[in-house]
Amino acid sequence: MLTTTVAGRTWHFRHSIGHFVGPQGYTYPTPIAMTPAGTMYVADIGLAEYGGGAGALSPKILKHRIEDEFLGEMGVGDLQWPEGLALARDGTVWCADAYHHRIFGYDAEGSPIGEWGKFGTGDGQFNRPSGIAFDADDRMLVVDSLNHRVQQYAVSGEYLGCWGTQGSEQGQLNQPWGLSIDQEGCVYIADWGNDRVQKFTPDGEFVGRFGSRYAEIGIDDGGSLKRPADVAVDSDGDVYVCDWGNRRVQIYYPDGDIICSLQGDAHEFSKAAQQVMDVNPEYTQAFKRVNPVELIKFGVFDRPRGIAIDGQDRIAISDGGRGRVQVYEKDHDFLVPQFNA
């Protein structure tokens, strides 16, 4: 088992799910949402630019158990650029589509239950909606990316308000992408164009930042971000960021200091990938010819795009360029490191 142990914390790589293109496979998996019990919904942008449609390459949402059991798919024919995904407390599934400037809703089995939104800059209008999440009061927060703000809605689609302005100053946003809400209701936003994650109160007051904390004073603590895509918070308050531009996942202490990076560990085939290999022996032979140093590249992330954490701190990361999801689990029995006085 592959583990990463830093500062008394340990992350175990468990397995990967899916393969690139094909039945039960992903093409370009994007955001993930997950129930506390580990039912996982993964949006897949597919090859939308080639026309979408209803084939294996169409944009859609795939439903899996985190243990790697395929449960079905939804959203085929509706979606084009699925950029955000969230689960409501009642189990309904909500997807923000940046191409249509629209929110699509489905029940847990995939039947459509509603949609709203149109292009614009006004209240209740979107310019490329991206990350979405529900707060404790069942309000939906939607990142309105090219309007550089966060909008709040009722599940019915009723507009409740918005906050955020465009810029690079503290608290401002530049083409934000994913977002997450922690147990205290604080909002974490992947501030894509500013290479950082920002933390806000539920009302949009700036609280703190993650990524290159000390860059302004010339110190590289290894915590930098390049075009972060998504963010999630575990039960200990540690913050995980899909560092999309740097092809890794950064993990931070709640105060913003870097803990470590996950580079990707999917060196074994997923169940679905193994099935593909079993019927393609020539590719198995080709794998055997690759030298071990080169083979390391197989397991690493290629544009990690979405992240979600379940109630057991199992972490699912969509590995965009590799057509799979990598699953980690955090060991809870960690010790706070000895203070070095």
Added chain:
Amino acid sequence: MSDAQDIALMAHLMRRAGFGASRDDLEAFVARGYEETVELLVDPPSDVSRADLYQLFRYMPSLETGGPVTLPGAANWLYHLVNTQRPLEEKMALFWHGVFAVGNSKVDNDNHLIAQIDMFRDHGTGNYRDLLVMLAQNPAMIYWLDNHENHKRSPNENWGRELLELFSMGVGNYTEKDVFECARAFTGWTLGPKIPRVPNHRFFFQFEFRPEEHDFGEKEFLGRKGHFDGHDIIEIILEEPACPRFIARHLYNFFVADEAQVPAWNIEPPRDPDAIEYLAGVFTDSSFEIKPVLRALFNADFFKEAMFQKVKSPVETVVSTLRLTEDMFGPQLDLIPLGQESAHMGQSLHNPPSVEGWQTGRDWINSGAVVGRINFVADRVGNTELPGIRKIVQRVADANGTSMAADEMVDHCLDLIGPLDVAEATRLELIEHASEQGELSWSNDFDGSSQRVGEMLALIAATTEYQFG
């Protein structure tokens, strides 16, 4: 020089060193001055940016990774071509793609074509010596010309032959023995096995030097003897006068005026031998740095006097139209079909027809290609909803705010889409057509007048003269 001549010369420079420019930009460049504009093109400061690929890959991730066909790769490059603020960099990438022609039809891994074009973008205005070494070690080129099959005990001459014939000196400047010895020197320059594309998408070949495959024996190449390897071969090639002349002729053909097709160069003399000698001299004197040659070329009289001496390539046609009309500046679904438009006109990005690249000049024009080319341009320049065309319409309207005679409208359109000189007979035909609806009345019917301007621009796009750049 009059203002109109300044604009015409600047438009010529921007068509050749880039993909055209709006009238606003041309006026700004004229104000900056010709030589300074050349400098800006040849050696742009770091804050003059390329296209923002993060924007593209965020919404269209397949355009980063390529595939078995060239659809994503061509769209990726089109996005660069249309959005860059460093057009000469892209133009040089296109130049090298035509000279060092590699096609995905064989490579079957378009991610490698994307990477190769990235290499041309990064180093295409750098040093030719370095570029040749990078090319010899480039996985797409190695696979394309079979150098992974070039073994000590059974040399494969494909790469060695094309290095001499098409990439550096041209036919007539080496012998068959030189080809064989060249191939021997590159034995063992090969590819490591790569992770297969199934089941988790494409990985990259890596260049690998395998000593056990390399022929370390003595070679005799272009009159020199030694235990040469690939680096030595490239150094020897650069010592041959044929090499800078060959590249200079390519540059002349690409940037100045159409030459004979490359296979005829050993029997057809250059169109302007003095220009070739001049450029070759600059190239040699600068130790094969490319920027000094480009600087010399664009500032030379033979360049300034060569307006409309070249048939626009399909890629130039498509990109200049999209930039003129401001029709495409972000990630959008029609990037994929737009990336194939030049292919419909005879120039498929990432898929030149052979290692000789494309036949240029009048060979771009045939009955099928010309219809496709004219329809593509006319559909767009005639669309007065497009931002770039709206600006042209506004300029025509601003020239005379109330009414305008048909001939005046035609002349404004010819000026603003070029400036373009057409034969007098062509001009009279355009005026005759425009006169059928009488004078334009901007004050009473702006929309109707706009439509007539759009229609005139579309007609101009169909003229013979417009096919030249």
